[in-house]
Amino acid sequence: MAAAQGAFSLREVMAAFQSCVTEQREVLLGPYLRGWRGLVRFLNGLGAIFSFISKDAVTKIQIMESYCGGEKKEEYRTMQSMVRYELNGGLVDLEQRSAHPNSGCRTVLRLHRALHWLQLFLEGLRTAQQDASTSTICTDSYNASLAAYHPWIVRKAATLAFCTLPSRDAFLEVMNVGGPEEAVEMLGDALPHIRDVYGITEELYAQHRLLDLP
């Protein structure tokens, strides 16, 4: 059943990530960005303290949506075509941000790093004890992934915001897929798709030496 309008449903977000990967193992940008849109909707429901995070995510999603709906939209159908097009056209700043500060490659890289956080966080949530602290799971996942790319002030603000997260059970409830047990089962089904999208993107970026774009 579709979620009520505006409400978050983990099922819909995960379906978006699931439909990202083509038979040729390419990653479709349309569903990838839809997945991110859904996650941001969820984040907005967690309170104003998270708005600095959702604003940054929305800015990046919008940059990508404008490429995907723009005159070169065919080149932005998949991550693979985007990388090919931007690298062949010299449209990526490789050393420092200058002529192409918002290239698709650079913008997706930021979302890709955040997807690693999401993967670790959802794995943590799924496997933790019932009385585990969501805040601790979130902080640990952040420290093992995104934190390495953020300055001290962002790390501090993010860690403070994590302290306001509800208990694990309450968090699983707001995922809107039924009770905590169903949410855990759903996470078990969904995580392989997130891992797959993450793995394909990581390999693509590594192949083209794009993992450290400024």
Ligand SMILES: CCCCCCCC/C=C\CCCCCCCC(=O)N[C@@H](COP(=O)(O)O)[C@H](O)/C=C/CCCCCCCCCCCCC
């Ligand atoms: C399935 C249900 C449960 C999970 C729901 C999670 C919802 C999460 C939604 C969105 C995640 C936010 C994605 C943030 C992207 C951050 C990209 C980034 O690293 N940006 C920094 C670098 O950008 P440039 O300056 O190089 O352009 C930027 O400096 C960051 C600014 C904001 C702080 C980002 C903190 C990220 C923390 C991610 C954890 C989100 C916490 C969610 C709590 C459940």
